[in-house]
Amino acid sequence: MLLASFAGPAAAADRHVTIVNATNDTMVRFYASNSGRTSWEEDILGDRILKPGQSVRINVDDGTGSCIYDFRADFDDGQKLTRTRINVCEVSTYRYTAN
Template sequence: MFKVFLKSAACAVVLVGAVAAAPAPAVSVASSANLVAGQSRDGYDRHVMIKNRTGWTMLRFYASDSRTDDWEEDILGDRVLENGRDLRINIDDGSGACLYDFKAQFTNGQELTRFRINVCEVSEYTYTR
């Protein structure tokens, strides 16, 4: 519970924009400031296709190493993920971690948080109602 509170406290970003109709671009969870010598060198593919099938637009998406209490930054940045759309995200932050917590916020005010998603084994993650 304390971890959820700390991660939730770090989220206060307002977004405007839309994901283009082009194929889902790859977005990296790691900023250049927290990238540890580039990608992890263990051979695991940490790209995850995030699929929005909720009926609402996803305004924000966070993926943070399950060992931390910080949500880091909103991966969508100035974009949104419309219902029915997909976005391929590179979750690799260079730390070698496989377990990440996901949080998504939607236009209906709902916030869905999932813990300990193994991005070394999961290649897609679908949000539904």
């Protein structure tokens, strides 16, 4: 019974996250995959790009009910910034900044 009441809010949680490019480079690809997976899902940006200072709101829900995702942003200079174990049920905005 306790498990069911715990699982309820996560299952109903909003998994939309605004990704902000707070770097000095253009983001050319963005991936968000359930942390339990061993490979990246498809590029969420598709034909779009995110210039410095721009943002995009995405839905990272993969239908599994998971809240924990890994993010990877690829930039026009070849840099790849990976962030792991982001709780998309609690985070509504994620800012990518340079290392």
